[in-house]
Each structure stands twice: as structure tokens, then as C-alpha cells.
Amino acid sequence: MGTIKNSSKAVITFFTKQKDMNELIDNLKIFSGTSNLQLTKEVCDYLEIVPGQILNSTFSDGEIRVEIDENVRGKDAFIIQSTCSPVNDNFMQLLIITDSLKRASAKSITAVMPYYGYARQDRKVKPRVPISAKLLADLITVAGVNRVISIDLHAGQIQGYFNIPVDNLFAAPILLKYIIENFENNLTIVSPDAGGVERARSFAKRLNASLAIIDKRREEPNVAEAMNVIGDVKGKTAILLDDMVDTAGTLDQAAHALIKNGAKNVYACCTHPVLSGNAVNRLADSPIETLLVTNTIPLNKKALGCAKIKVLSVAEILGEAIKRVYFSRSISSLFI
Secondary structure, eight states, X not given: OOOOOOOOOOOOOOOOOHHHHHHHHHHEEEEEOSSOHHHHHHHHHXXXXXXXXXXXXXXXXXXXXXXXXXXXXXXXXXXXXXXXXXXXXXXXXXXXXXXXXXXXXXXXXXXXXXXXXXXTOOSOSSTTOOOHHHHHHHHHHHHTOOEEXXXXXXXXXXXXXXXXXXXXXXXHHHHHHHHHHHOOSOEEEEESSGGGXXXXXXXXXXXXXXXXXXXXXXXXXXXXXXXXEESOOTTSEEEEEEEEESSSHHHHHHHHHHHXXXXXXXXEEEEEEOOOTTHHHHHHHSSEEXXXXXXXXXXXXXXXXXXXXXXXXXXXXXXXXXXXXXTTOOOGGGOO
16 A cells, blocks of 8 residues: 555644633533543543532442532533443433532533443334433433533434434544554555444545455344455455444454454454453454554453553543533534
8 A cells, every 4th residue: 555644633622712711711610420530530631620529429229429519500511421331320320410410500511421322222123122322312311411422423323313412523533643653554444344334434545545344244232253354454454443342252253354364463443442241351362463442431440451452532532522512613623
């Protein structure tokens, strides 16, 4: 292949006057549930504001208790909370924080959900099953959220489940920047299934790389079987691209298929490191040399000890989106 095009733009920031910064500090409040405490700190550091004071705890029977420890009347409140494991607890906590802010007369409430759980249940795949992603959207709206910001929704149509604005940001600029800075030429971007072809094609175009697709047959949830490789990967560095890694079964089998078809080495990158079940062990034993992820979901203890996992932060893109929403500026440049 030719040289990699340096088309991965850094997050574009807009100039903020000192008067605007003072207003930001006075009127924008960022609160965190317990799912993304470190990410919340990084976002607040980027915006140069102090995280909102909030008490998150539980009663002895497991009921969630929330108390907002500062005045939010007339303020624009943002809640940073991924609905990752423990999924139901984190989602319920988001709803309760929202209700607390609404009853405290916050001017507006934006749910910043770096990872939107239940997103894979976005349609009826067989009779008598729920569309859980739509149910969550209804609950979030009824609770009092005025806007949702997320990153790499599993299915873009989830935006249509809401009757409020939804900003679906992308981690692509962060991942692309790392790939450009750390990989040589002769790359092939690989989609692990047919559903991810559009995402992989976009990456391949910006990197001036070739494209390959894994023909995957899934027999039951969380069990995937990679079959054929469509495209030329012989002698190339293959980079598997997905929006999330759950059990890592898909990536593991895809990596073996790529090696079998002559790939020189295999890397992988995804936005959301769910990494449930035996995912970390499977990753450690796979041909994948490095798994590049973001911190939309904090790594579990087992994943923290895996040398193959490299974490990049989405704090800058979230912080910039929050700032632009607050000042009613366009965020279209972030959708790249």
C-alpha cells in the first residue's frame, strides 16, 4: 500500500473567552455515577471545572441512595454514567441521579452515557422477545433527561428510539491517531462480521489501507464461529475493528482465521471493552498482539493485568461535546 494518510484530525476545540469560561464554571455541573469515576475526573480536568458534589451509596438491602450535595437550581447538569457491569445497578443509579437533579430544579439534564448498555437488543430477532434498547430509552426520557450523549452506539437507529436529542459521538479520531502514529504501511482493516463493514471501510479509507471481512456464523448469543476471510490479508498487518468486545470469541476466531489465511500479524481495536466471562484468558491465548480500547468502560481487575490491552481516553472528545452543547455550538466536527 501507499503511505498512510494523516487524515485523523485531533479533536477540534473552539476558542472560549474568559467570560465564557467563568460562566461555564458557574453554571455547568458535571456529576458522576459510580461506573466512570476516573473518566469523569478526566473530563472535568479538560473543562477545568470541579466535579459536582454527590453522594452515591446503598442501603443495607441494596437499594440505591443518591444525594446531591450542592445547589443545582437553574444549572445545566450533566451525568456521566456508562451502563456497564453491573449493568442494572448502573442504569438504575442513572435514573435516580436524574430524578434527584430534576427535583432539585436543574435547568437541564444531559445523560452522558459513553457506553449504552442493552444496545444489542435493538430489534426483535425472533417472536416474543423484547426490544430492550427502546425500553431503556423510554425510561431515560420519562426520568427527566433532556439530552443524551453517547459514543459508538451499537446500532445507529437507537437514536430514533428517543424523542429527545441524541448525540452519537465516535471514538474513531482517537483510534485512528494511535494507528497512524504506531503502525507502518501494508495494513488491512478487517471487519469481524458483515454488520461492521461500513465502520471498517471508513477506517480503511482514512488509512489508505485495504479492507477484509470475516464471514461469521452465530449459532447462539455470545457464541460466534468465524468462517471465511473475504479479501487479501496475506503478508499484511491485519487490524480487526469492532465497536465492542464482550466475550472476545469473535475476535479470537477471526484472528485465527486471519493467521490461517496468511496475515503477518493481527491487532484489534474497539471502543467498548466489555470483556465479560472468559474474555481476558481468551484474548491472552489468541494470536492478537494488542487490543486497543477506550475508557468508555473501566477495565475490570482481570483485564487490568493483561499486557495485551492498551487503553486510550475519550475524555477530550466528551469534554468538547459537553462544552459545545452547553454553549449551543455545533458538534458536527466531532462526528468524524
